[in-house]
Amino acid sequence: MSGQPSNLGDILAIVHSCQSFNAVANQLLPTLRSIVWNHTVQAESMLGGLIDGADPLLNMGLGTGGGRQAAPYTLGTLYMLSARLGMASPPDTTYQTIVEWCATFEPHQARLASDRVGKLAKGIVRWAEQHGQPEDALEPLRLLITRYPPSPGYLTSVHPVFVQLCCTTRHFPLALPILSVPIYEIDKEICDLHYTDNLLYHYCGGVALGALKRYSEAAEFFEVTVSSPSTVASAIQVEAYKKLALIQLILYGKTTPPPKYTSPAVSRAFRNSSGTQPYLKFINAVEVADREAARKLAKDVEGFQTDNNMGLVQQVLDRLPWLAVKKLKETYMKLSLEEIGREIGLSDDPKGVRTLIVDMIAVGELSASIHPDGTVSFEGESALLPQPSRIQIESALVQAREAVEALTALDRTIGRSRDYIQKALHQRDSGGMGWQDEESMMPPMRGESWEDNL
Structure with missing residues (x-):
């Protein structure tokens, strides 16, 4: 590696010498990229390795409670940790090291190397699976997905990794805080999507x-x-x-x-x-x-x-049966429980029909009343619909306007993308009803599928 660091010690010296963001972006980043691009396999092995048997990440404080001391060196440690977790036989790395990095990294530095962030996310999952505890990757990924983007509305390469893991480990509720935030921003500069x-x-x-x-x-x-x-x-x-x-x-x-x-x-x-x-x-x-x-x-x-x-x-x-009852409501204003039972295929179970109607009313699926004589009066649905306040309406309009503006800007950006246009024209000219080969992207099946929970 003429003119480039020849070992991990030399790289660490450069990492420590870059004290400002400008130095990190203009000196350290080009150096690390050059090493990886010119010597991919050897560079990844070197970056993820040890120095004379000692773990440089531990020596920098990661995994020992000193994560914040290592935060100024985020770009360097990102390259090292992502390289290590991508190795077939990586050096021993503790859970605490991974969590501390995800909890203390400096986002602006990490955004300089979005491809390494995506590599790190997949490496964390691989590390957890190798240790037989895929759930251990959930907390580091949660920290990564919440701290890395400039705002929660950004889609990043960590999003699919995290949500897929929530599914494969059946920790569905953990995905809700992420899924509840609408995606309105895609920035290829900081998200290797x-x-x-x-x-x-x-x-x-x-x-x-x-x-x-x-x-x-x-x-x-x-x-x-x-x-x-x-x-x-x-x-x-x-x-x-x-x-x-x-x-x-x-x-x-x-x-x-x-x-x-x-x-x-x-x-x-x-x-x-x-x-x-x-x-x-x-x-x-x-x-x-x-x-x-x-x-x-x-x-x-x-x-x-x-x-x-x-x-x-x-x-x-x-x-x-629920859908059949709701269909009857479109035609009739009042029916007996026996008549409803005949229409929905429960003519031999009047108690079951009553229970069904009661359940539908209880969960807000049906607006109706059951009279003592066994008749059911269907009512209007307005009582089932929550009435938004003026503040809620105005807030929704503001969000809609912002979403439209963001999508319009994104559409213009895509329309100017030479790569997108060339790919679209190529696929159009190829014709046919071919399928993109994404079966490999689908979550792996381990015995009973996580999709069986649906």
């Missing part, structure tokens, strides 16, 4: 929300996945389409068309793929209120189990 990062984040977010029975929010996440711009259908998008359709059946008893800006390739893939035909038949049976056909399709088709969607299918079946 790839197309599948957006898809995987929203897909896994939909799974987590669905597992928590937050179906309306789950539908929004799956819809973002399905309608993300593409000229070739992605495997992730098709899987999201399946789950979106089932959740819509749970919510409304029918499916709704995807947004008009959804790529025709994605819609064609869902309609024409052999793997989606069981879904189309099931959807049709539910929408025409053929309960027997729906139950038979759910029982006889293996495709739902293969896709780990049997939980959602069962939720649809459980919701059929």
Whole structure:
């Protein structure tokens, strides 16, 4: 490495010599990038190694309670820690070292090397899995995802890694604070994002929300996945389409068309793929209120189990009586419990019908009254709808305006991107209904799938 540091000790000397942000950005960063780009394998091994058997990260205070003392050297330690956790056989690294780095790093320095932040996030998951405790990666990733972006509305390469891990470890509630913040900012300068990062984040977010029975929010996440711009259908998008359709059946008893800006390739893939035909038949049976056909399709088709969607299918079946009652309300103002039972297929269970109506009223799904003589009077739905205050309305309008402005700016940026235009033209000219090969991006299955929680 002529003219470059030849060992980790030399690199550490440069790290310690760069005391200002300008020195870090203009001297240390080019040096580290040059080392990695010119000698990839050897450089990663050197950066992640030890010095005469001693751990330089520990010597800098990381893992010993001195993380804040190491914060001024964030860029250097980021390169070292991300290199180490990416090695096949890394030196022993303690949980405390990883957590301290994530809790004390200097965000402005870390944003100079967004690719290393993404590498670190994946390395933390790999380290935890190697130790047989994948849950140990959750807290470091939570710290990383909350401290790294300039504001919570940024999508980063850490987002899909964290939310996917929440799903694979079944710690769905841990993802809620992240999922509850709308994404309105994408900055390639500080976020080393790839197309599948957006898809995987929203897909896994939909799974987590669905597992928590937050179906309306789950539908929004799956819809973002399905309608993300593409000229070739992605495997992730098709899987999201399946789950979106089932959740819509749970919510409304029918499916709704995807947004008009959804790529025709994605819609064609869902309609024409052999793997989606069981879904189309099931959807049709539910929408025409053929309960027997729906139950038979759910029982006889293996495709739902293969896709780990049997939980959602069962939720649809459980919701059929609820949906049937709500459909009756559209036609009748008053019915007896016996009449309702006949209409929804529970004619031999009047107590069950009463329990169903009571449950629907209790959870706010139905506005109705049960009279002593066993008749049910359906009422207007206005009482079920919360009335927003003027302050809430004004706040929502401000948020909507800011979102529109951010999306407009992003659209202009993408429109000026030469790489994006060239890729779009290339994919258009290639034609066909090919699928992007993103199966490898899907969360790994370990025995019972995490998607079974849906």
